[in-house]
Amino acid sequence: MIKTVEWTNEGVRMIDQRVLPTEVTYLTLRSYEEVADAIKTMVVRGAPAIGVSAAFGLALGAKQAVGTDATDLEQDFDYMCQVMSETRPTAVNLFWAIERMRDAFRRARAETSSVETIKQRLVEEAQKIYDEDIKANRALGQFGGELLNDGATVLTHCNAGALATAGDYGTALGVIRGARDAGKRIAVIADETRPFLQGTRLTAWELAQDDIPVTIITDNMAGHVMKQGKVDAVVVGADRIAANGDTANKIGTYMVAVLAREHGIPFYVAAPISTIDLTLASGDEIPIEERNAREVTHIREQRFAPEGVAVQNPAFDVTPNKLVAAIITDKGIARAPYTESLRKMVKG
Amino acid sequence: MIKTVEWTNEGVRMIDQRVLPTEVTYLTLRSYEEVADAIKTMVVRGAPAIGVSAAFGLALGAKQAVGTDATDLEQDFDYMCQVMSETRPTAVNLFWAIERMRDAFRRARAETSSVETIKQRLVEEAQKIYDEDIKANRALGQFGGELLNDGATVLTHCNAGALATAGDYGTALGVIRGARDAGKRIAVIADETRPFLQGTRLTAWELAQDDIPVTIITDNMAGHVMKQGKVDAVVVGADRIAANGDTANKIGTYMVAVLAREHGIPFYVAAPISTIDLTLASGDEIPIEERNAREVTHIREQRFAPEGVAVQNPAFDVTPNKLVAAIITDKGIARAPYTESLRKMVKG
Numbered sequence: 001m002i003k004t005v006e007w008t009n010e011g012v013r014m015i016d017q018r019v020l021p022t023e024v025t026y027l028t029l030r031s032y033e034e035v036a037d038a039i040k041t042m043v044v045r046g047a048p049a050i051g052v053s054a055a056f057g058l059a060l061g062a063k064q065a066v067g068t069d070a071t072d073l074e075q076d077f078d079y080m081c082q083v084m085s086e087t088r089p090t091a092v093n094l095f096w097a098i099e100r101m102r103d104a105f106r107r108a109r110a111e112t113s114s115v116e117t118i119k120q121r122l123v124e125e126a127q128k129i130y131d132e133d134i135k136a137n138r139a140l141g142q143f144g145g146e147l148l149n150d151g152a153t154v155l156t157h158c159n160a161g162a163l164a165t166a167g168d169y170g171t172a173l174g175v176i177r178g179a180r181d182a183g184k185r186i187a188v189i190a191d192e193t194r195p196f197l198q199g200t201r202l203t204a205w206e207l208a209q210d211d212i213p214v215t216i217i218t219d220n221m222a223g224h225v226m227k228q229g230k231v232d233a234v235v236v237g238a239d240r241i242a243a244n245g246d247t248a249n250k251i252g253t254y255m256v257a258v259l260a261r262e263h264g265i266p267f268y269v270a271a272p273i274s275t276i277d278l279t280l281a282s283g284d285e286i287p288i289e290e291r292n293a294r295e296v297t298h299i300r301e302q303r304f305a306p307e308g309v310a311v312q313n314p315a316f317d318v319t320p321n322k323l324v325a326a327i328i329t330d331k332g333i334a335r336a337p338y339t340e341s342l343r344k345m346v347k348g
Numbered sequence: 349m350i351k352t353v354e355w356t357n358e359g360v361r362m363i364d365q366r367v368l369p370t371e372v373t374y375l376t377l378r379s380y381e382e383v384a385d386a387i388k389t390m391v392v393r394g395a396p397a398i399g400v401s402a403a404f405g406l407a408l409g410a411k412q413a414v415g416t417d418a419t420d421l422e423q424d425f426d427y428m429c430q431v432m433s434e435t436r437p438t439a440v441n442l443f444w445a446i447e448r449m450r451d452a453f454r455r456a457r458a459e460t461s462s463v464e465t466i467k468q469r470l471v472e473e474a475q476k477i478y479d480e481d482i483k484a485n486r487a488l489g490q491f492g493g494e495l496l497n498d499g500a501t502v503l504t505h506c507n508a509g510a511l512a513t514a515g516d517y518g519t520a521l522g523v524i525r526g527a528r529d530a531g532k533r534i535a536v537i538a539d540e541t542r543p544f545l546q547g548t549r550l551t552a553w554e555l556a557q558d559d560i561p562v563t564i565i566t567d568n569m570a571g572h573v574m575k576q577g578k579v580d581a582v583v584v585g586a587d588r589i590a591a592n593g594d595t596a597n598k599i600g601t602y603m604v605a606v607l608a609r610e611h612g613i614p615f616y617v618a619a620p621i622s623t624i625d626l627t628l629a630s631g632d633e634i635p636i637e638e639r640n641a642r643e644v645t646h647i648r649e650q651r652f653a654p655e656g657v658a659v660q661n662p663a664f665d666v667t668p669n670k671l672v673a674a675i676i677t678d679k680g681i682a683r684a685p686y687t688e689s690l691r692k693m694v695k696g
Binding site for chain 2: 021022069157165189191192193194195197200201204205208213214215216217218219220221222223224227251252255256258259262296297301302304305306308309310311312313314319327
């Protein structure tokens with residue numbers, strides 16, 4: 001089982017996703033600042049994994065706080081939450097996890113003024129978020145697996161696997177694993193996913209470890225393989241789903257969705273309830289992170305672009321709900337109209 | 349002026365497109381085998397540039413042939429044509445240029461049995477193909493430039509610039525240069541174009557040298573920037589255009605065409621007459637080159653994919669005629685129905 005992020009006595013342990021698969025390295029982060037930095041620099045990425053990491057980071061920060069009374073701890077904790085919330089803007093799981101931790105703090109504070117008890121509760125809450133994430137992905141994998149036929153080839157974009165979650169199963173790859181565990185033979189086509197190459201580096205690595213057949217293509221080949229009839233379904237993860245079903249996910253997802261419709265291929269989004277943001281009416285309101293130009297001009301240390309040329313590097317795009325055949329969650333499968341179906345999933 | 353390929357007394361001189369823009373290196377190829385190898389390994393690439401290079405390569409091979417009578421030379425020349433024709437399968441300009449050289453041989457042979465004269469005629473024919481290519485691109489640039497409005501932003505895929513042709517102007521970038529030379533301000537968005545990164549390495553470099561504003565994006569960002577309203581037109585080159593207007597071009601072009609239609613953006617193909625292949629009724633008949641998996645698993649010397657994973661690496665795809673707003677040639681602008689308009693361009 002792939003362990004993406006874990007709580008240990010020494011700190012928060014993570015697999016370094018920047019260097020996979022050529023190096024399999026685990027880092028132990030010994031402060032909440034180190035965790036925040038790991039999120040920013042994509043040591044860990046993937047919306048659910050970011051949420052779980054942030055929760056562990058806050059638990060670690062609280063545990064290490066030196067204040068001796070609950071008011072001091074609260075002030076420190078608020079500051080840590082602020083730092084953590086500024087790591088990345090798009091994945092709502094980050095803010096959701098921070099809010100869960102704040103709630104846990106408030107509940108503990110209402111019961112006790114023991115700093116040690118509050119700290120303990122925060123560690124427990126983070127561990128609970130971790131456990132729930134693994135369970136949620138198992139559940140959505142089972143629901144989603146039913147949508148795939150035996151023998152199907154699924155195209156996926158980026159990595160929405162074990163590495164994008166607490167570990168184990170993943171979201172989009174959770175659906176593939178769910179189908180596999182239901183006895184279906186599934187093959188995967190993985191878009192390489194520039195600029196960070198999550199498809200080539202992470203998805204292919206995960207699936208190869210599970211003996212699920214995987215073929216890598218560059219992002220610009222997706223249309224061609226669909227036209228050749230090689231793709232039966234598309235399954236992707238999500239970083240934030242608005243109330244109407246508009247879905248922010250890794251840059252390029254929108255193109256895949258347009259192409260899937262062009263070829264009559266169902267396009268599925270797989271995400272836990274924690275990725276749904278009912279406070280945003282539509283995808284137009286989702287903040288899209290613009291990352292450093294160097295990710296596009298360079299690959300690792302090598303420069304490929306001429307000096308002085310402009311670059312755009314939006315890390316995400318938004319796929320409108322009309323292109324989404326279904327949203328697979330841990331509570332079941334939501335279909336259009338999403339404003340109703342998603343509200344039911346979240347509230348019910 | 350960018351000199352992509354040139355005839356010199358020492359051999360065929362080419363800029364090495366594998367290492368641009370970080371290194372600007374010229375290679376002098378001293379045998380037809382070296383030229384064939386340069387085409388195969390993409391020292392030179394781009395359909396018109398491949399055609400011109402093949403012609404120069406055959407002229408060089410003929411010049412160096414040791415046979416003392418015309419029959420010997422013909423036999424050697426046939427063999428060289430065979431070797432040259434096996435370098436790459438998709439760009440029809442290669443076969444067109446070889447056929448031009450064969451014709452020149454036949455015409456010379458009909459007139460004379462002087463080996464020296466035949467050799468001289470072949471060198472002249474190759475030089476003529478070179479000159480015509482530069483003129484053709486100037487002409488199509490002027491025609492195509494009229495399709496672009498002052499202030500337009502044009503998205504292009506791969507490199508269909510000076511570096512894809514004999515030099516100077518290019519095809520798709522010829523259209524942009526044509527508009528610029530007509531006094532219009534044009535900005536360009538260049539898809540990076542994996543796996544060979546022609547957009548980042550070649551298109552951005554060419555345009556920066558010409559002070560034409562260029563912004564690099566990864567291939568999977570094209571849909572997003574179109575959705576944001578940042579693209580007014582798409583102009584791409586072509587490797588082979590079937591009689592019905594179906595167009596083979598660098599992998600990913602098809603996706604860009606689908607996205608352009610989705611966003612109501614005109615999608616133009618720019619290519620000289622030598623790229624039109626009236627012998628093929630539709631794009632289904634165009635052979636698509638599958639290149640080495642290593643181009644996808646590695647970037648330069650670095651491996652990014654896990655070992656043992658499957659890869660697809662089609663170098664081209666086919667865009668159906670229905671997605672093409674116009675085909676810009678050196679004889680004018682062809683519009684649907686292409687079976688008629690292209691035949692007129694070629695025959696008339």
